[in-house]
Amino acid sequence: MADSQFEGGCEADSRPPFLCLNNAIVKRSGKTILHVGSFELAEGESMALLGPNGAGKSTFIKLITREILPLYQDEPPVLFRGNARATLEDVKKSLGIVSSTMQDQITVHMPAIEVVAGGLYGSLGVPKRVNASEDDYARCRKTMATLGVESIADRDVMTLSTGQARRVLFARALVHDPDVVVLDEPCTGLDPQGMHYVRRSMRAIAQSGRAILLVTHYAEDIIPEIERLLLIKDGSVHADGSKEELLCDEAMSSLFDVPMSVAEVTPGHYSLTSEY
Numbered sequence: 001m002a003d004s005q006f007e008g009g010c011e012a013d014s015r016p017p018f019l020c021l022n023n024a025i026v027k028r029s030g031k032t033i034l035h036v037g038s039f040e041l042a043e044g045e046s047m048a049l050l051g052p053n054g055a056g057k058s059t060f061i062k063l064i065t066r067e068i069l070p071l072y073q074d075e076p077p078v079l080f081r082g083n084a085r086a087t088l089e090d091v092k093k094s095l096g097i098v099s100s101t102m103q104d105q106i107t108v109h110m111p112a113i114e115v116v117a118g119g120l121y122g123s124l125g126v127p128k129r130v131n132a133s134e135d136d137y138a139r140c141r142k143t144m145a146t147l148g149v150e151s152i153a154d155r156d157v158m159t160l161s162t163g164q165a166r167r168v169l170f171a172r173a174l175v176h177d178p179d180v181v182v183l184d185e186p187c188t189g190l191d192p193q194g195m196h197y198v199r200r201s202m203r204a205i206a207q208s209g210r211a212i213l214l215v216t217h218y219a220e221d222i223i224p225e226i227e228r229l230l231l232i233k234d235g236s237v238h239a240d241g242s243k244e245e246l247l248c249d250e251a252m253s254s255l256f257d258v259p260m261s262v263a264e265v266t267p268g269h270y271s272l273t274s275e276y
């Protein structure tokens with residue numbers, strides 16, 4: 001799926017980190033649902049977040065996407081590329097986002113390509129005030145082709161299978177050529193074939209030089225290109241380290257509070273199981 005549109009990527013350089021969190025606290029209904037003491041993500045660095053249901057993973061991701069703001073502190077708790085005042089616009093330009101719940105938000109009939117074109121405007125479809133150009137649509141088709149869904153560009157998105165729609169959402173996330181792709185449970189609800197294509201797409205994105213921030217419950221989603229894991233439990237960082245260090249029986253059992261077994265099925269490909 002290599003495509004020149006996705007070429008580029010990170011150089012080892014002196015730019016500020018892509019993201020710094022420092023004493024970032026999110027409260028809901030009077031309760032702290034996430035507290036991150038200190039966290040740094042370098043430009044171009046990929047990472048997977050793992051943790052039990054309700055641990056705070058999506059909240060962590062929403063701090064990055066600026067859908068959630070942390071409590072005010074004298075020292076800014078979130079620095080986006082060194083900037084404490086990054087706008088939603090700045091963040092949207094840099095990120096492509098796919099979540100399994102995004103699909104539920106598509107409730108109107110429109111051609112799949114319109115959903116993809118929405119990625120150029122940070123919306124789910126093309127806003128009414130906008131006239132997308134021929135070039136825009138050509139770009140959408142090209143992006144869809146890299147994900148193997150060009151042939152369904154004109155199909156009503158509401159009639160697509162879950163797997164097809166997920167790949168259309170991938171195309172939407174990539175069409176504006178973001179530096180970082182955020183994937184919140186991208187394989188949830190997919191059959192093995194759908195998972196295969198999504199994971200293959202993830203690898204192609206990573207190999208094109210884009211960073212991936214992945215939230216997942218599946219070790220199989222942690223593609224070889226992702227080397228760092230962030231384990232979130234009870235609203236805080238349980239562990240932060242390399243895949244070699246943390247993708248093991250001990251760390252996973254401690255994270256999920258049940259005996260877990262990690263196997264490297266083939267080099268760089270893992271599975272996570274428990275006996276019952």
Ligand SMILES: Nc1ncnc2c1ncn2[C@@H]1O[C@H](COP(=O)(O)OP(=O)(O)OP(=O)(O)O)[C@@H](O)[C@H]1O
Nearest residue numbers: 028029033051052053054055056057058059060232
């Ligand atoms: N608006 C809200 N009001 C109260 N509690 C909230 C609110 N939003 C989130 N929470 C709580 O914050 C906690 C963290 O939620 P979050 O969605 O980040 O968890 P998660 O790790 O992504 O879970 P999952 O794996 O189930 O998707 C949960 O206990 C959730 O119930």
